[in-house]
Amino acid sequence: MFLGFQKNQTWWSQNIDENLKLKVTGDSKNILVKNHYLSCDPYMRLLMKNQSTEIFDPYTPGAPITGLGVSKVIDSRNPELKEGDLFWGITGWEEYSLLKSSEGLFKIHHTDIPLSYYTGILGMPGLTAYGGFYEVCAPKKGEYVFVSAASGAVGQLVGQFAKLMGCYVVGSAGTQDKVELLKNKFGFDDAFNYKEEPDLNAAVKRYFPEGIDIYFENVGGKMLHAVLLNMRVCGRIAVCGMISQYNCDQPEGVHNLMSIVYKRVRIEGFAVADYYPQYSKFLDFILPYIREGKIKYVEDIVEGLENAPTALIGLFNGRNVGKQVVVVSSQ
Amino acid sequence: MFLGFQKNQTWWSQNIDENLKLKVTGDSKNILVKNHYLSCDPYMRLLMKNQSTEIFDPYTPGAPITGLGVSKVIDSRNPELKEGDLFWGITGWEEYSLLKSSEGLFKIHHTDIPLSYYTGILGMPGLTAYGGFYEVCAPKKGEYVFVSAASGAVGQLVGQFAKLMGCYVVGSAGTQDKVELLKNKFGFDDAFNYKEEPDLNAAVKRYFPEGIDIYFENVGGKMLHAVLLNMRVCGRIAVCGMISQYNCDQPEGVHNLMSIVYKRVRIEGFAVADYYPQYSKFLDFILPYIREGKIKYVEDIVEGLENAPTALIGLFNGRNVGKQVVVVSSQ
Structure with a gap:
């Protein structure tokens, strides 16, 4: 982003x-x-x-x-x-x-x-979610989508876009209230509080027993580590940001990178500026959903x-x- | 691979x-x-x-x-x-x-x-180099290409393919003899012995003062860490393997993943089996080069x-x- x-x-x-x-x-x-x-x-x-x-x-x-x-x-x-x-x-x-x-x-x-x-939603975070999800993630109907920091400025939109696409969507957030918001307001299929999960790998596996096709990465660190173990073959990780690392003097190491090979995973960073030329098209897309209350x-x-x-x-x-x-x- | x-x-x-x-x-x-x-x-x-x-x-x-x-x-x-x-x-x-x-x-x-x-060259490693370089790396003439384990079964071919494409190519290997082989037999523009480099980041920067467009990853670990700091915007990393990690009980952590975002880098793993349908086309491509001595x-x-x-x-x-x-x- x-x-x-x-x-x-x-x-x-x-x-x-x-x-x-x-x-x-x-x-x-x-x-x-x-x-x-x-x-x-x-x-x-x-x-x-x-x-x-x-x-x-x-x-x-x-x-x-x-x-x-x-x-x-x-x-x-x-x-x-x-x-x-x-x-x-x-x-x-x-x-x-x-x-x-x-x-x-x-x-x-x-x-x-x-x-x-x-x-x-109508500014940088909205266009970030739009370009990052529709272009970088290249989603297909029915795919399994995981969004971290899912109630944030970008995450709440990615989850709703994924639902519009017909994907199965789970989000992670850091309080029970946010988890409820994800499920009840934004229509995520499921959500969990990562702070209450002693084993993130087990948590991700519980919500995605068949693995993850698309991970919209907002947090980095331990969550990325866990997600890499649970990706499906030919999965995609759009790296929007890694907020868990921004206050670290030395970023945490991510250890499971061989999963990229085993599962032919694509990890891709992106910049919202690449999508600024699409801003007008994005507005045409998003404004009706907002006005009709279909995107919150x-x-x-x-x-x-x-x-x-x-x-x-x-x-x-x-x-x-x-x-x-x-x-x-x-x- | x-x-x-x-x-x-x-x-x-x-x-x-x-x-x-x-x-x-x-x-x-x-x-x-x-x-x-x-x-x-x-x-x-x-x-x-x-x-x-x-x-x-x-x-x-x-x-x-x-x-x-x-x-x-x-x-x-x-x-x-x-x-x-x-x-x-x-x-x-x-x-x-x-x-x-x-x-x-x-x-x-x-x-x-x-x-x-x-x-x-005519089997799995050849097809790995072919699919990994031409498809996953999506190379363009004049780009800066780095190959690790560059004198190995796959690396020596990737470097030669990159030279055929008109790229600037540097390889790393683990002995001075291999370094000479890269420069004198395979036609790499330059090469270095990673075992003699106390600071891999400095070494990579020395060979790529303007950064790396394409990294063909064979080793993982510390080399990937250093390369991530030296990628160019919209660079690509094709992950063929991570041999430095295969004997580790616990793989090393890679810390510089925010570079993926800063530089909009794509990291992609691949499997040679995806290119088996192209094996006949690959033979048509490679056999004349072998027969003419243009690929060693x-x-x-x-x-x-x-x-x-x-x-x-x-x-x-x-x-x-x-x-x-x-x-x-x-x-």
Whole structure:
């Protein structure tokens, strides 16, 4: 679920009063925006390590962190966005941001849906679930699908997509309440609380006695270890993320990689940016399901920028139930 | 490079004098064969563990072990093979074998090439290199290719295929002699002795300062760990085997799996049996290269069935130089 575009995008930001419009600038593409909703996403933890990757550079200490959000244009010298436009994309964790370009910003046209959904089902996590499941997993009707972190921003959608496809779907989560949500709200065939399973291999085998065709990987570590032992021949593992490892100084070793050979398994990482060209097609697909109530989405909404750091940290111990959103300003 | 057909094949065998033809049997498909060349392959070690996999059941203690070989039909009640036919396929580690069916046996039509080559370049390892490289790796001209265990039965071919494709190819091996072989006989662009590298990550980085597009994985463990840190975006890892792990009670953990996500890497295991339908096409491809001397093949030939166990064990400490073959009878 990695962004894949952030590294080449530049921006700068500052605290700014709403009444202070953008008067003078040497850069004609600048956009002054008011931030409404901020998205807490696991990848952000990785930007707090002092290392660059192919996808992103680390945060700069002392500057506001950045992340995905839903914002409104206050003033613009950019022909792509005009005053009053709503969009989602990378912005700053602050009330107002001054963005240097419109690259990676998506104008919002459908406002009959809650705006916060553009941090989730209608934004990066939604497109991640869509590209990761339909393209990377290459699912077929009747296949056995396992989703970890299944009540999260991406997992809850993958499970529902898999059900639409006619798959058998089991999810794992970290509390009994989340397990109930998976079964009763999202329609998973079954679900379990991984924290109550002393032997993950046995747990996975219990839910998939015939093995797993598709594993949508959100957590890594011990769960991947157990899943590898339970894959079916020609199974696929779409690696969206490995949240269990992001707070580790040294990632856990995964030992069962010979299963890849025995079972001819394909493991594939992907970046959501590869699917951005399909965003419009994705909206055509998902909007009717949302409007008809056939796909549900659960958000965990926290009020106030001051509560954003706690909300972000909460992702890594599973405090959130559903997509974690921070409301900076609902108006 | 896993076989993928062995599990459903049945055979039985016994010591038999050459003059003792097959007289009485309740099974009309029986074939009595004389074994000429036996193939030492890493996967055989895995059949000595007391565990079944999707691909094969373990060896039966007390019975002759089985493996690939080149054999001649002495007598046959099977319409697929007649007396005097040469073939390669699964047989017993013994002078004569009584095979219960012709399933998985490939009749040999081209005898201008050394018969022992049907244990290697013209047999399972050849087809493994062909399917694994051209299909699983999906190579493109100019890409950076790394092959481990590169002077082995499969590796030496993968490197030469990659050169034919116009790739930049580096191989790793375990002695300086093998390194010279890779560079001077097989035409690799470069090669290194992994046993002399205290830091495999640094070694891989030194040979691939711009990263690896394709890794043909034969060894697993620490080498995979190092390679994952040096993959390029959208790189591919074809997992043929992990010989470094076959003697381990507990496989080593691989820690750098987040690289799969950062770099959108695809890791894929495969079984040579998936490419058996392409065997005839493969022969059309490879035979002219062999006859014209454009593809080389190095074998390590041991004389005598009594030396076969030592030869097989030698694979796991790299004693062999090239494809390890045992001659049971050259006539």
